[in-house]
Amino acid sequence: MNISREEASTSLKEINETHQRSSTLQNYRHFAPHMLIWGVIWLIANSLCDFFPDRAGQIWPVLTVLGVIAGFSVRAGGRAQPAGADRPIATGYPCIARWRWALSGAVLFGFFTATFAVLPAHSGLQATAFISLFFMFAYMIFGALAGLRVFFVGLVATAAILYGYFSLAQHQFLWLGVCAGGALIVGALWIRKA
Amino acid sequence: MNAPNEIIHQSMRLKIMAALNALRPGSKLEFQELKSLLGATDGNLGTHLATLEGAGYIAIEKDFVGKKPRTRAGITRTGRRAFEQHVEYLRDVINGGSTGPPGLPPPH
Numbered sequence: 001m002n003i004s005r006e007e008a009s010t011s012l013k014e015i016n017e018t019h020q021r022s023s024t025l026q027n028y029r030h031f032a033p034h035m036l037i038w039g040v041i042w043l044i045a046n047s048l049c050d051f052f053p054d055r056a057g058q059i060w061p062v063l064t065v066l067g068v069i070a071g072f073s074v075r076a077g078g079r080a081q082p083a084g085a086d087r088p089i090a091t092g093y094p095c096i097a098r099w100r101w102a103l104s105g106a107v108l109f110g111f112f113t114a115t116f117a118v119l120p121a122h123s124g125l126q127a128t129a130f131i132s133l134f135f136m137f138a139y140m141i142f143g144a145l146a147g148l149r150v151f152f153v154g155l156v157a158t159a160a161i162l163y164g165y166f167s168l169a170q171h172q173f174l175w176l177g178v179c180a181g182g183a184l185i186v187g188a189l190w191i192r193k194a
Numbered sequence: 195m196n197a198p199n200e201i202i203h204q205s206m207r208l209k210i211m212a213a214l215n216a217l218r219p220g221s222k223l224e225f226q227e228l229k230s231l232l233g234a235t236d237g238n239l240g241t242h243l244a245t246l247e248g249a250g251y252i253a254i255e256k257d258f259v260g261k262k263p264r265t266r267a268g269i270t271r272t273g274r275r276a277f278e279q280h281v282e283y284l285r286d287v288i289n290g291g292s293t294g295p296p297g298l299p300p301p302h
Contacts, residue, residue, distance in 0.1 A: 001198045008287035014205065015212040015281065021231055022216035022223070030218075 039184025046177030
């Protein structure tokens with residue numbers, strides 16, 4: 001069997017394109033459940049804050065903890081794999097340990113605490129909008145690198161957050177919950193079908 | 195210098211191996227996902243999957259989700275090694291390290 005240089009070049013191009021498409025599909029598959037979880041958390045937390053604004057300081061911590069627990073449950077479920085010599089094998093893709101995720105969560109908590117110490121938020125809505133925007137811009141960066149559908153979900157949610165914050169006179173929390181949380185929920189279903 | 199792998203080199207099988215090689219540890223692709231990813235037909239994909247499974251390059255699992263049958267494929271250790279060797283061979287050909295067809299000038 002002889003393979004010409006042109007044929008080898010075409011084959012390598014096909015390999016790279018297929019690898020890229022497969023990786024993107026994998027990213028979507030792993031990211032979608034987390035996006036769905038946080039869409040639901042945003043929807044519930046912001047809606048509750050709209051109806052019970054005095055309880056925002058209790059609503060968000062409780063639902064954030066629930067979201068983190070749900071996220072870890074999804075990861076644990078996704079990692080379960082059968083043993084056996086002829087089973088699919090590890091490809092060397094780095095598997096991030098739980099303590100690293102916990103450390104990352106602590107860093108995020110520290111970041112927001114430090115940020116609000118330097119630039120105090122004047123209202124709960126301002127703090128919520130800032131934190132939501134932070135994560136949606138992170139989605140856009142992740143999407144630019146790993147899959148454009150995530151980028152567009154982040155973009156739509158960002159637009160919804162900014163519109164609600166600057167244009168609505170009341171029920172901004174409800175808007176954040178329904179539109180930004182809804183964008184994440186719909187987006188999760190969209191990228192899952194990719 | 196690695197030798198070309200005739201089983202893997204066929205275009206559809208090459209794409210199947212590339213798609214499965216990109217998976218994270220323990221991951222598999224469902225038949226429908228592979229079909230959509232590669233733009234293959236049911237019969238064509240099934241035939242090539244069977245060939246790769248017969249060579250020990252992929253493992254195919256069949257189970258049920260509820261009452262719905264599900265077929266999933268993942269790459270095996272042997273398949274990963276064979277795929278990497280074939281890719282290395284292709285790179286060698288491009289870099290002029292292969293015997294290749296006569297008459298082709300070395301790359302500059």
